[in-house]
Amino acid sequence: MTEFNLPSVWIQELTWQEVDSYLQREDRIVIVPVGSTEQHGPAGPCGLDAYVAIALAEDVARRKGVLCTPPLWFGDSPHHTAFPGTLSLRTETLMLVIRDIARNLARHRFNRIVLINGHKGSNLPALTTAVRNLHEEELPGVLFAVADPLHLARSAAGRIKERPEHHAGELEISQMLYKYPELIRKDRLTEEWVDFENVFGGFVGGDLFGPAPEGVDIIWSSREQRTFTPSGSFSPSARMSAEKGKAYHEHMVERLSEFIDWLRGYKGPIGGAA
Amino acid sequence: MTEFNLPSVWIQELTWQEVDSYLQREDRIVIVPVGSTEQHGPAGPCGLDAYVAIALAEDVARRKGVLCTPPLWFGDSPHHTAFPGTLSLRTETLMLVIRDIARNLARHRFNRIVLINGHKGSNLPALTTAVRNLHEEELPGVLFAVADPLHLARSAAGRIKERPEHHAGELEISQMLYKYPELIRKDRLTEEWVDFENVFGGFVGGDLFGPAPEGVDIIWSSREQRTFTPSGSFSPSARMSAEKGKAYHEHMVERLSEFIDWLRGYKGPIGGAA
Amino acid sequence: MTEFNLPSVWIQELTWQEVDSYLQREDRIVIVPVGSTEQHGPAGPCGLDAYVAIALAEDVARRKGVLCTPPLWFGDSPHHTAFPGTLSLRTETLMLVIRDIARNLARHRFNRIVLINGHKGSNLPALTTAVRNLHEEELPGVLFAVADPLHLARSAAGRIKERPEHHAGELEISQMLYKYPELIRKDRLTEEWVDFENVFGGFVGGDLFGPAPEGVDIIWSSREQRTFTPSGSFSPSARMSAEKGKAYHEHMVERLSEFIDWLRGYKGPIGGAA
Amino acid sequence: MTEFNLPSVWIQELTWQEVDSYLQREDRIVIVPVGSTEQHGPAGPCGLDAYVAIALAEDVARRKGVLCTPPLWFGDSPHHTAFPGTLSLRTETLMLVIRDIARNLARHRFNRIVLINGHKGSNLPALTTAVRNLHEEELPGVLFAVADPLHLARSAAGRIKERPEHHAGELEISQMLYKYPELIRKDRLTEEWVDFENVFGGFVGGDLFGPAPEGVDIIWSSREQRTFTPSGSFSPSARMSAEKGKAYHEHMVERLSEFIDWLRGYKGPIGGAA
C-alpha cells in the first residue's frame, strides 16, 4: 500500500499542493460523504445522517489512507419536510450537486470515487442515477461506487439490534451515541414506532434490515407522516447502547475497508477506459 | 366492488366519455405500465420489460375492473445502450414523463395512481422520486404506489426459479414464454451468465431475488457490460418454461389484486388530503 | 433493395442481435411512431393519434422492409387536457424524449430517422425543433425527417372527405374504422362541429386540409375548448366510411413508401457528414 | 375606439406612468415584435426578420393606437448558424424569453398579447408552444395570438411576387426596400435559388406561399445549407421593387388592423377567464 503522510484525510483541511501530492499515486481514491439534515425523532439530532456519513468516511479514510471531500450536509428528504429542521434538496438538485463534485474530482484525476451515503436509502435514487449517467456519458475512466448502511450492514444489523429499524431507531441512535454522544438526548429516547401493517396494509416493511413483505411501494408525504408519527419516531430507540453503536459502526468501517482494499487491487473492466 | 362495464381496461381504446363515466365512482384507481426497450440477451425481445408491465397491468386491471393508461415503452437503461435496440430515456426525462402523466390523471380526478414497473429495479429511482416529489409538493390528495417484480415476487421467485436471476434470466424469459411465446427465440436460450464475484469482487449480488452480500453498489457502463457479457445474458435462461412463467406471473397478478382490494378499502392518512 | 428477413418490423419484438443484423446494411433507416392520447370526440378512442402513427409506421415498414421503434403513446396536447383520458406531455418533455430516443438510435448507427406523427400538427413544434437542433449540434451524420398526415395527404384529403376536417372528423375516424374498426363507437358518430368563423372571427381555419384564411393564430385552452365544443368534436364524423379510411390511409402509406425509396437512393448533402 | 394620446407606441420610449395610463382602458392590447438575426443572402441585412416584425408592429400600432414592447432581435435559426452574423437562440431559450415577457405583461394587466413574428415560420414552434402552455397553465385570462407573414399574406403573396419565395427572396427584400431602403445592397441582388426538387426530392416545397407538395419535412443543418446555397440565397431577389414591398407590407398591416378591431369587439370564450 502506498504510504499516506498528509496531515488530514479531509481535502478541506489540506492545501491544494497536498492534494496534488496524493494524486501522484496510482490508486487515486476519494470518498464523498453525503448526508441529510432532517428530523430524527425526539432523541436524535437533525444532522444524524450526515454525521453517519462523516464518521464512516473519516474512519475508513484514516484506516486506509485515502482522501475525503467535505461532506454534503443536505440530502433528499421531502417526506420529512413538515418537521422543522429538515432541509431537503430536490432530487434534481442533489443529482446536479453530485455531478458537479464528481466532474471536478475526475478533472483532478481521481479515478475511484466512493460515495458514502449516511441517509439510509432515501438519497440513493439521486446518487446512483447521477453517477451512473456520468460514468456512461462522460467519465468512463472513473470507477464509481455508492455505499450505504442498508447494504453494508445488511445481515450484521440483524445480529446487533433487538427491534425493527426504519428511521431514528436503535441502530442509528446507538451509532451516534458511540461516535457523538453529546448529540443524543438520552432523556427523550422512546418506544414509539410506526405500525406499518396498519398504515400500509402489509405492503411496506417496517424493518429496513428485516425480511420484507411481497410488497408495493406506497408513497407518503411529510404532512401524512406527521399524522402517523407526530414525534417523528419510526422505530423504538430506547434500547440503544454505545456497544451496539460500536458493533454496527465498526462492522461497516471494516466492510468499507475491505472494499477499499479490493479497489486498490482491482484490474477488471470497470472504470478502466483510457 | 363497483361494477366495471366498459369495453376495455385501456384508456387508449376508450372514448373520453367512457373514461369520464369510470370517474364517477369513489375509488378512481388507474394503473400506469412503465417498461423499457433494451437488450435482453440472445433469446429475449428488446421490449421484454414493457411486455411484463403491460401483461401485469392488463391482467390485474381486468380481474379487478380498473383502468390502465397506455404503456410507456421506454425506461432508464443507460447501462445497456451499447447494445443495438436499447432505447433509454435519461433519468430526468423519465421523471418528467411520469410527472406529466400523473398531473393529467390527477386533473381528471384519478386519486390512486399505481405505477407498474416492468424493468426490474432500474426504473425505480426515476419513478419513485418523481411521484414522491409530486405527492409532497403538488398532489397531496393522490395516493401513489409503485409496484415492481423485485418486490411483488420477493420470496416467491426463489421457490420458482432454479438459477440466479439478474437480467434476461429464467424467470422473465419464462414469463414471456407464458404470455407472449412468439417473442422468445427458443433456439437461442443460453447458460451464459455473469460471474459477479469475479467482476465485482463479492460486493454486488448476482441474484436479484437471492440473498445479497454486505455490499457496495458498483456502477458499470454499457461499454463495460459488453466486455463482461458480450451476449447481454446476465443469467442462464435455458431452464425456462411456460409453467415457471405462469407461476411467477400469476403470483404477481394475485399480489397486485390484493393490493387493489386494499386500496379500495383504505381509509388511512395517505392520499387523503382535501 | 436489401432483403428484410427478420420476424418483425418492431424493435420491441426483436432481440438485440436481430436489430444488429439489420444494421449491417448501408441504408439504416428507422421509423419512430409518435402519437398522442387525447379526447377524440364521442366516437373516437383516446389513443386515435397513436393508432394512426402505429398503422402508418407498420404498413410502410412491412412494405419497404425497415425497422420501427416502439410507439410513443403520449404527445403534446395541452388544449385537450380538460377532457378526461387526455394524457399530454409538456412540450419540453416531448422534446427530451425525442432527443433521447434519437441519440440512442444514432449511437447504434441508424442514419436515417423518420418520425411519423399521428397527432396532426400539434406535436410538430416539439418534434421538428428537437431533431433540427440535434442534427445541427450533435448528429450531423443522421438524416432526420418528420412525416405528418397534414402534409402527406395535403391534396388527397380534399378528394376523399366531404366535410371540413379539423379534429375527430371524417378522415381520421374513417382511418380508424378501416384499420381498427372495434375502436369506433358507431352509435356515437356526430354532425357536431366547431363554428370557427364564430369563435375565431375568420382568422383561424376550420379545415386543416382546406383553403386557409389570411390569418392569425389564436391560442385556446382546454377549458375554453370545453365551452365551444362540449363533446370534443371539432368536425362532423357522421359521413365516415371504411372506404374513405382506406383511401386516406393507403394514400399516405404509398407516399411514405415513395419517401423511403427516395431515402434509399439519396446521395445529396443532407445527413452525409462523416 | 379608445383614444390614444401617448407620445409613442413603444413601451421603451414611455415612462411607466404613461404605460400605466394606457392600462386604464378595457382593451389592454400589446404587440410583441419577435425577429431574428440571420443571414439573408448577399443583398439583405442580417436583421431583416426583426425589421419586418418592427415595421409591422409599429405601423399597426400607430394606426390602431396600441402599445408595443421593445423588439426581440434574436430568433430560432440553427439552420443558418454556419453563416457569420447569424445569432440564434436555442428553441428552449426563446420559449423562456417569450414566457418571461408574457408573464410580466400579464402581471401589468395586459389581456391581449399579440406576438408578431418577422421570421417566417421558423420561430413559430417556440412562440406558439410557449404561449399555448402559458395560457393553459398560468394565464387563462389572457388572449394570446401569433401573427406571421406566412399566414397574414397567405393568398396575397401570390398576387404580388413573380418568383418562388422561401428565404431572402423577392417579397421580403422588397418589403425592406420599401421600409428601410438603405439596408438593401442593390448591387448584390441575385437570381440564385435553391433547387428544392433536386436537394429534397420533391418532398419539401420551395415556395412558402405556393402550392406545397404532399410532403415530408426533411431537416437540414447550417453546414449542409452552405453546401446547397453558398451565398445563402434560397429565392431570387432580383425582381424586387419598392412597389411590391409596399403592396406586401400594407396588405399585412391592413390584415393585422382588422385583427385588432376584431379583438377589441371580441366577447367570446377565449381569454375570458376571471
Added chain:
Amino acid sequence: MTEFNLPSVWIQELTWQEVDSYLQREDRIVIVPVGSTEQHGPAGPCGLDAYVAIALAEDVARRKGVLCTPPLWFGDSPHHTAFPGTLSLRTETLMLVIRDIARNLARHRFNRIVLINGHKGSNLPALTTAVRNLHEEELPGVLFAVADPLHLARSAAGRIKERPEHHAGELEISQMLYKYPELIRKDRLTEEWVDFENVFGGFVGGDLFGPAPEGVDIIWSSREQRTFTPSGSFSPSARMSAEKGKAYHEHMVERLSEFIDWLRGYKGPIGGAA
C-alpha cells in the same frame, strides 16, 4: 489599426458577407449591448438602460471601428416588476440568452466579446457568470469582458453629479438628455429619493458611486419597492443637464476606447487558447 470600411457598425444592418469580411482581421472584437426595460421614475423612459448600452456600444464601435450585435432590450429586473412597463427576464433566462449569443459569435470566430451592460449592476450576476462558465468550459479561446457604468465611471461620476445616484437619478437622466433628449419628460423631473438609511438601516448604500457602508445586502421585492418609492424614483433627477450627461457619457466612451485599444494590443494569457 485595421481599417473599418463597412456601412454600419451594427450586424443587423450588414449582410453576412460584410460581417464575414470583418472577420478576416486578426482582432475580431464584437460588442454586445445588454439593456433592460424597466421603470425609470416619472421622467425616464422604460428603455433607459437599453439606450445607455446602445449609445455606449455605438459610440465606441464607431470610434474604434468594431462591430456590435443587435441590443438585448430585456434584462434582469424582478425588483421593478410591480411597475407597468417593466419587462424582466428571469436570471436563468438571461444567462441562456447570453450563452446562446456568445456561442454563435465564437462559432463565427469572433475572439474578443465585450458585453456592455446599461443596467447598472443588476444584470451583472447573469452576465458575468454566463460568460465565466462559458469561457471555462467551452470557449477558452475567447476573451470575454463585461463593462458597466458602475465601474467605467467609478470615480468620474463623483466629479460630475451633485446628488446621490442609485436608480433614475441625475447621471443617467442626464445621459439620456444628452443622447436622446426627446425621451426625457422634463416636466416630471423630481427631487424624490429613497431614504436608504431609514429603509435599510444603514446597511445598504443609496449612492452607487459614493462611499458604501460596511454593509449587508438586503433584498427587496417590487411590491416592497412600490411602498418605499411609489413613483419609482430612487434618486433626485431635478439637477440633470445635458452637460453632465455629456461629461458622464463621453468619459465612459473614452474609457471603453482605451479598453478596445488595450484589447487590440493584448498578448497575454487570457483568451489565448488554441
Added chain:
Amino acid sequence: MTEFNLPSVWIQELTWQEVDSYLQREDRIVIVPVGSTEQHGPAGPCGLDAYVAIALAEDVARRKGVLCTPPLWFGDSPHHTAFPGTLSLRTETLMLVIRDIARNLARHRFNRIVLINGHKGSNLPALTTAVRNLHEEELPGVLFAVADPLHLARSAAGRIKERPEHHAGELEISQMLYKYPELIRKDRLTEEWVDFENVFGGFVGGDLFGPAPEGVDIIWSSREQRTFTPSGSFSPSARMSAEKGKAYHEHMVERLSEFIDWLRGYKGPIGGAA
C-alpha cells in the same frame, strides 16, 4: 431580547423539537453559512472560505442567540478548478441549492434568512439572484440578506492589512490563523502575488478592499490562472498574524451583530407580507 437556551446554535446538532421551540419566538432569524472548497495558495487550506463562513456564523449566532443551518462547503469557483482540491458547483446548481434550503426554512416559518458568504464575491451572483427571485416570486414574507466580508469589512480591511488583498492573502490567512491555526502551513507563506496591471492592463483591480480602477471586468479561466499564478497565490500572505486575523474577524462579527439587532427591531416594509 428573547432568551436562547438551546444546547447549540447549529440545527444539525439539535432535535427537530428543539428547532421547533426556537420558532415560537417572533423574530425567527436563521443564518446559512455558504463557503467554497478551492485552492488557497501554498499556505491556505482548500476549505478556507467555508471556514470563514462557519466561524462568522457561529460567533454571531452564539453572541446573538440565533440558529444556523449546516454549512454548504461548496461554492461557485470555476476559475480555480484547474487546481486539485477545488470542488466547484455550477452557478445554476448553487442557485438551486440555496433555493431549496430557503424554501424549507420558510416552510418552517423562519422569516429572516441571512446568508453568510465566506467566498468573497464569487458566490454572490448565485446567492443574491437566488434569494431575490425567491423573495419576488414565492416568499414575500421572508426578509433575505446576504453578508460578505467584502462589504462587512469594506473600510476596516484597509486599516488592518498592509498589502493588497485579493485571494489567499494576508487578511483571510490571518483570519484562519486566528480561528483555526492548525490549518495554516506557516512554512509555505509567500510574497507571491499577481501583477494585475500586467495581466489585466489596469482594468481590473488587484485589491478587493482597495481603490478600484475605472474598469472593465475581464474574465479568466482556471487554466489561464495557472499560467499567471502557478502557486495559486494572488496576494502576499507573508505578513499575516493572529492579531490581524482577530481584528478582521471580530470587526465582521461585530458588524453582523449590529445587523441582527437591527433585524430584530425592524418594522419596515421589507419581508412584511402577510
